[in-house]
Amino acid sequence: MPRPGFVLEVDRSTPPTLFQHGDGFRLEKLPVGARVIYPAEPLEAIADPDDAIRDALLNPLGDSQPLPTLLRAGMKLTIAFDDVSLPLPPMRRPDVRQRVIESVLDMAADAGVDDVVLIAALALHRRMTEVELRQAVGDRVYDAFEPHGLLWQHDAEDPDGMVHLGVTDQGEDVEINKRAATSDLLIYVNINLVAMDGGHKSVATGLASYRSLRHHHNVATMQQSRSFMDQHRSELHSSNWRMGRLIAASGVKVFQIESTLNNDTFPPAFDFLQKREWEWSLRDRAAFTAASKALDRTPPRIARQIFQSQRAPYGVTSVQAGEVEAVHEQTTANVYRQQLVSVEGQTDVLTMGLPYICPYNVNSIMNPILVMCLGLGYFFNLYRGKPLVRPGGVLVMSHPTPWEFHPVHHPSYIDFFEQVLAETTDPVEIEAKYEESFATDPWYVHLYRTTNAYHGVHPFYMWYWGAHALQHLGGVIVVGGDTRAVRRLGFKPASTLRDALEMAEDVVGRDPSVTHLHTPPILLADVT
Amino acid sequence: MSSLRRFSLRPPFPLSKPTWPGGVDRPPLDRKTGMNFDTDWSRRFPARVARAALVDDVFAPIIKVMASPRVSGLDRLASLPDDEPVIFAANHHSHFDTTILLTAVPERFRHKLVVAAASDYFFDNRVKGAVWALAIGAFPIERTKVSRRSADQAAELLDDGWSLIIFPEGGRSPHGWGQPFRAGAAYLAIRCHRAVVPVHLEGTRRVMRKGARLPTPSTVHVTFGRPMRADDGEDARVFAARIEREVAALADEQATDWWSARRRAAAGTTPPLTGPEAGAWRRTWSLGEGRRRRHGPRWPA
Numbered sequence: 001m002p003r004p005g006f007v008l009e010v011d012r013s014t015p016p017t018l019f020q021h022g023d024g025f026r027l028e029k030l031p032v033g034a035r036v037i038y039p040a041e042p043l044e045a046i047a048d049p050d051d052a053i054r055d056a057l058l059n060p061l062g063d064s065q066p067l068p069t070l071l072r073a074g075m076k077l078t079i080a081f082d083d084v085s086l087p088l089p090p091m092r093r094p095d096v097r098q099r100v101i102e103s104v105l106d107m108a109a110d111a112g113v114d115d116v117v118l119i120a121a122l123a124l125h126r127r128m129t130e131v132e133l134r135q136a137v138g139d140r141v142y143d144a145f146e147p148h149g150l151l152w153q154h155d156a157e158d159p160d161g162m163v164h165l166g167v168t169d170q171g172e173d174v175e176i177n178k179r180a181a182t183s184d185l186l187i188y189v190n191i192n193l194v195a196m197d198g199g200h201k202s203v204a205t206g207l208a209s210y211r212s213l214r215h216h217h218n219v220a221t222m223q224q225s226r227s228f229m230d231q232h233r234s235e236l237h238s239s240n241w242r243m244g245r246l247i248a249a250s251g252v253k254v255f256q257i258e259s260t261l262n263n264d265t266f267p268p269a270f271d272f273l274q275k276r277e278w279e280w281s282l283r284d285r286a287a288f289t290a291a292s293k294a295l296d297r298t299p300p301r302i303a304r305q306i307f308q309s310q311r312a313p314y315g316v317t318s319v320q321a322g323e324v325e326a327v328h329e330q331t332t333a334n335v336y337r338q339q340l341v342s343v344e345g346q347t348d349v350l351t352m353g354l355p356y357i358c359p360y361n362v363n364s365i366m367n368p369i370l371v372m373c374l375g376l377g378y379f380f381n382l383y384r385g386k387p388l389v390r391p392g393g394v395l396v397m398s399h400p401t402p403w404e405f406h407p408v409h410h411p412s413y414i415d416f417f418e419q420v421l422a423e424t425t426d427p428v429e430i431e432a433k434y435e436e437s438f439a440t441d442p443w444y445v446h447l448y449r450t451t452n453a454y455h456g457v458h459p460f461y462m463w464y465w466g467a468h469a470l471q472h473l474g475g476v477i478v479v480g481g482d483t484r485a486v487r488r489l490g491f492k493p494a495s496t497l498r499d500a501l502e503m504a505e506d507v508v509g510r511d512p513s514v515t516h517l518h519t520p521p522i523l524l525a526d527v528t
Numbered sequence: 529m530s531s532l533r534r535f536s537l538r539p540p541f542p543l544s545k546p547t548w549p550g551g552v553d554r555p556p557l558d559r560k561t562g563m564n565f566d567t568d569w570s571r572r573f574p575a576r577v578a579r580a581a582l583v584d585d586v587f588a589p590i591i592k593v594m595a596s597p598r599v600s601g602l603d604r605l606a607s608l609p610d611d612e613p614v615i616f617a618a619n620h621h622s623h624f625d626t627t628i629l630l631t632a633v634p635e636r637f638r639h640k641l642v643v644a645a646a647s648d649y650f651f652d653n654r655v656k657g658a659v660w661a662l663a664i665g666a667f668p669i670e671r672t673k674v675s676r677r678s679a680d681q682a683a684e685l686l687d688d689g690w691s692l693i694i695f696p697e698g699g700r701s702p703h704g705w706g707q708p709f710r711a712g713a714a715y716l717a718i719r720c721h722r723a724v725v726p727v728h729l730e731g732t733r734r735v736m737r738k739g740a741r742l743p744t745p746s747t748v749h750v751t752f753g754r755p756m757r758a759d760d761g762e763d764a765r766v767f768a769a770r771i772e773r774e775v776a777a778l779a780d781e782q783a784t785d786w787w788s789a790r791r792r793a794a795a796g797t798t799p800p801l802t803g804p805e806a807g808a809w810r811r812t813w814s815l816g817e818g819r820r821r822r823h824g825p826r827w828p829a
Contacts, residue, residue, distance in 0.1 A: 008549055012702060013648075013672070015546035027542065278546040285542040 002041035005341030005523050008276075010034040015277045017516055019353030019497075021480060022366060022400040023303040024295045025273075025288070026353065028497045034514035035347065037388075038276055039523035042264035043338050045315020049096065052319045053103045056257065061330060062323025064255060067104065070185055073112035078183040079104060080119045080154075080207060084132045085359035086191045087261055092311040096259045098138030100189045100319070104257070105141065117179055118145050121188070121206030122154045123213065124448070124455035125360070126409050132363070152179070156209040156455070157445050164211075165250040168242040172215035174250075177207040181252050190258045194382075194522060195229045195335045198258045199328035200244020201237070208243075210439055210457060215239060219427045222467040227381035229524055231332065244324060257321040258331040261314040263338055263521035270310065274521050300402065307356040308363050339524040343388065346527065348512035349504045350389035351497070352379050354399040355520055360454065360462065365406040368485040369413050369421075369462050371399050376466030376476065379517060385527040388515055392474035394504040396497065401481030401489075408452055412444050416459035417488065425490035427467040435460050474507045548648060550672040563668050563677060565651040570661035571642070571690070580639050582663055588631045594745050595624060595735050599632045601752035601778070605725060608755055610636055613691040615724045617713040617771050619706050619779070619801060620695035622732035624743065626664055629693055629727065632750045637691045644682060644694040644712075646671045669712070671698045679715065686720040696768060700738040704815040706801030709775075714767035718758045726753035726771055728778035751778045776801045 008014065016027035017036055030036065046052045057067040064070075071077070081097045084090075101118070108116055118137065120128055133151065134142045145151040154177055155161050163178040180186045180203070188206075192198045205213065215221075216239035222228070224235035231237045248254065266273045270291065272284035280288070295303050318334040320327040356366060358374040366374075375397040380387065389395060405414045420434050435457060438444065444456025469476075476491040477500040486493040494500035505512060517525070538544050548554055560566065569575060591597060608614060614637065618629060626643055633641065647668035651657035660666040667685070669678040686692060694716075696709035717724045727750065734746040753774050758767045776798045781789035792798045803811050 009551050011550040012699075013547040014549040015541045276552075277541070278548045278552065280542060280546055282545075285545075288542050 002043055005038050005040040005339075007341070007343055008036045008038060010036060017518065018273065018277055019351075019398045019516075020273070020355040020520070021353055021398045022402075023300060023307050023356045024400070025292050026398055026480070026497075028398075030351075030497075030516055031501065031514055034516060035343075036516045036518050037341055037343055037523060037525055038518045039263055039274075039341065039521045040338060042262035042274075042315065042521075043317050045262055045264075045317060046319075049099055049316040049319070050103065052316065053100050053257075053259075056319040056321040057103060057107065060255070060322025061320055062326030064322035064326075067187075067255060067321065068107050068111065070253075070255060071108050071111035071113055073114070075113055075115065075184040076182070077108055077113050077116045077185050077187070078119060078180045079116065079187045079189060080121045080177075080180055080203070081136060081189040082191050082197075082202070082206065083120050083122045083125055084128050084136070084362045085125060086197065087193045087312065087314060088357050088359060088362070089265070089310050089312045090135055090362065091261070091314040092267075093135065094138055095136055096191060096261070096314075096316050097136050097189050098141065100257050100259065101137055101141055104187055104189070116145075117150050117152055119152045119154050119177060119180060119207070121202065122156070123206050123208060124156055124210065124458050124461075126448070126452045126454045127153045129363075129452065154207055155449055156213075157449050162209050165252070166246055168246050170215075170239070170242060172239060172243060173211050174204070174243045174246050175209045175212040176203060176247065176252075180207050181247075181250070183252075185253050185255060187255045187257065190256065192258050192260050192331050192335055194339070195231070195332050195524060196234070196236070198256075198331055199231075199237070199240065200247075200324055201240040202256065202324075203247060203252075203254055204240045204243035210455070212243070214439075214457075215243075217461045217464065219431050219464050219467045222427075222464045223471055225381075225468060227383050227387070227468070229381055230384045248324075254324055255321065256324045256327045257319070258327050259316055259320075260318045260331055260334040260338070262317050263523075264314055265312050265521045267310055267313060304356065304365070336524065339522055340384070340526050341523045343515075343525045343527045346386055346390040347388060347393065347515035348390060348508040349394045349396060349501065349514045350380075350517060351396040351500075351514060352398070352517040352519070354379070354397050360458070361406070361409075364409045365402075365404050366399075367405045367410055367413055367417070368401050368403065368482075368489055369417060369459050371397070371401045371478075371481075372489050372491075373462035373465045375399070376469035376473075377462065378465070379519065380466070380469040382517065382519070382523065383525045383527050387472055388517065388525050388527055389473065391472055392508070394475045394477060394507050394512075395469065395473050396477045396479060396494075396500045396504060398479040398497070399481055401478055401485050403482050403485040409454060410459070411447055411453050412438055412441075412456040413454070413459040413462075416463075421488050421490075425470075427464055427470060430460065430463060475504065477503055545652070548672070561653055561657060562647040562651050563670055563675070565647070565654070565657040565661070565668050567657075567661040567667040570665060570667075575662055576639065579662060579665055583627075583630050583638065587627045591624070591628055591631050594743055595628055595732070595748040596745075597628055597632055597748045597750050599750045599752070600782075602634060604752055604754045605634060608723060611689070613637075613640070613686055613689050613722060614755060615686070615713050615717055615722055616691065616693045616727050617696050617709075617724050617775070618693070618727035618729055619701075619775055620697045620699065621701050621704070621729065622736045622738070623700070624732045624735050624748075625695065625700075625729050626693065628729065628732060628748055628750060630664060633691075633693075640689060641665055641691045641693060642667055642685055644669045644692060646699065647678075648672065679712070679719070682712075682716050683720050686716060686722055692716070696771065701733070702738055703811070704733060704737075705803030705811060706776075708802060709768045709772040711764040711768040714758065714771060715764040717756075718762070718764055718767065723755035723757050724771055725755050726774040726778060727751065728753070728775050728782060730779065730782050749782050751782050753778050772801065773798065
């Protein structure tokens with residue numbers, strides 16, 4: 001029986017606490033009285049995921065019919081699937097998307113469906129490489145579809161590949177992939193790593209264009225999403241739901257397949273990362289010592305490759321299929337079952353160790369903008385109810401924050417960092433003054449469509465992702481980061497956690513309450 | 529601090545085993561360490577003879593050199609029946625506290641005396657546990673939580689006629705001021721109908737404070753108080769608070785004189801063991817200990 005997550009109050013006997021620190025780790029002694037929020041242990045995985053997938057397809061939720069009855073010869077079938085940003089880290093083969101897609105294709109073959117296209121739902125993310133596509137859909141599917149030009153990657157800038165379906169009652173344009181919109185059936189294969197994923201967001205965001213995305217990927221929406229992990233208080237969620245309902249009303253028939261994973265995040269060599277420090281065995285301590293000493297002496301490039309080659313031994317905990325909203329309701333409950341941890345009260349100072357990976361640097365470099373997005377966007381928003389840190393509180397993040405960018409994956413990030421952040425870090429000003437020019441820059445559009453580059457507007461979205469945190473916090477301190485890069489982000493650098501906590505006292509007052517978010521593995525704080 | 533840590537016998541985590549946070553339940557241990565460590569052998573005749581020789585012929589001379597104990601208040605124990613075991617409850621600042629107390633208690637208690645020792649610290653491995661059980665008559669207790677098993681074992685020993693040394697603060701003081709007394713000693717006294725002898729130890733922190741590497745010779749004062757018994761129907765926590773006040777009064781008596789201390793005790797103005805209610809630096813300042821001695825080479829050599 002896996003143990004639930006819990007909140008530890010640090011006392012004199014508490015061993016130092018693990019902070020992930022990019023491609024490395026730190027052990028930090030937190031002050032007595034500080035709280036540490038530990039995630040739950042991994043839920044037991046389904047013993048036979050293929051059986052569970054088949055069962056979900058045959059017994060769909062909501063008003064959907066079983067998948068075999070929706071499939072017929074001569075129909076136009078499109079299967080869209082989540083891109084390289086999920087799950088994190090990439091899961092050990094076979095990926096759950098491969099399992100689901102193979103099950104769907106088995107049924108489609110039985111029904112004699114010939115016109116089948118697979119689409120990686122990139123939105124404005126970079127195109128996936130062959131290796132990444134094979135990882136997601138598996139070799140059998142890749143080899144069956146890609147050589148025939150039937151494995152597509154969504155192109156949000158293809159003027160002939162998009163279709164405008166209408167405008168919501170809030171004035172939001174809904175423009176999605178034409179092939180998906182004009183299919184007799186659109187099957188979306190989703191992985192729900194966090195509560196924000198899935199539902200109408202899958203199609204309304206994953207297969208959308210900039211024209212459509214800008215209605216919810218903006219500063220106002222992010223500031224009104226408290227948090228975007230909480231559907232009932234997320235404007236991002238509301239906007240996607242409006243769009244999703246318009247897509248359904250336009251006649252696009254979506255069969256949603258969502259799966260949830262447990263939080264068994266690290267392979268055996270690094271599984272001490274998901275254990276509680278006082279339970280570290282001799283093997284764990286030896287592994288930690290060996291890994292941290294070796295990483296200290298390893299060039300960053302090699303260290304990055306070591307970490308990026310990790311594959312998570314995630315186990316599938318549930319599979320739901322059928323009508324989008326009914327599916328998503330059950331999926332969210334299953335995500336919460338793994339991730340929710342009850343926390344009483346907010347804190348003056350929230351500390352967190354940021355890992356080497358976020359959704360936008362898979363097989364890439366975690367540049368300073370992504371550090372901001374991971375800390376202030378994702379980790380800060382891992383709450384339901386109230387933010388973990390009080391209004392005006394301080395966020396302390398631990399990450400090397402190198403002034404380094406992947407020139408192929410993140411070209412517009414470089415210019416955003418050099419030009420825009422040098423001028424201002426205010427999201428509202430950035431949005432008003434600079435977004436349009438980056439979003440429509442022909443060079444960035446060309447790179448997005450033809451290489452493995454993120455869209456020109458993507459760094460803006462990363463910055464907006466942290467807009468709620470920037471509005472809420474009194475200060476942000478980065479421990480162990482590149483001083484120049486941290487200052488460029490508008491944050492304060494600190495050499496040690498102790499220094500950071502002393503600096504935080506200047507903002508929140510003496511003897512502040514301190515809470516550490518011990519993640520990954522991912523948890524969702526239910527703050528009362 | 530870093531130099532201390534470097535030369536410490538116990539390397540820092542993760543090179544050594546982690547300690548457990550107080551707020552977390554330990555899983556039941558199958559091993560023969562911690563609370564499962566068997567100390568019955570250490571109370572049998574051969575071990576008792578060996579311990580008596582150790583205490584009288586090894587510890588006592590060392591303590592005399594290192595701590596020059598000045599013992600007072602032993603006359604207050606005269607009223608106790610010869611065959612009645614008691615619970616010695618003392619404040620706790622140093623590893624020297626136990627050995628000083630062992631050599632300071634009257635002889636009629638000294639050789640049938642056991643020491644309640646933290647299972648997570650003194651009994652975390654079998655060799656260490658055996659050394660402490662033999663040398664000071666230690667037996668394991670759970671200090672981080674209320675444990676029926678700890679209480680049962682201690683009560684059994686008291687019923688068998690063993691006197692008990694217990695430090696109700698639960699651990700050595702990290703900062704020089706006392707810590708609130710826990711109710712373990714009071715609970716045992718009530719449960720077994722035994723007397724508690726409050727004891728105040730002054731100066732052991734000067735000899736060897738928590739975290740220190742080497743002892744420093746200094747004079748120590750040991751003050752025994754009047755045996756205390758719980759009132760009818762008295763709650764363990766109330767009795768524990770009374771014991772704490774009595775130890776504080778003994779501290780006051782040692783610092784001033786018996787009469788002044790008694791008057792302050794009667795008026796309820798005895799300075800608390802836990803120190804003044806003030807900011808951290810003022811509490812440290814009012815200890816008047818001055819700077820810590822530096823260890824290791826100074827620069828330039």
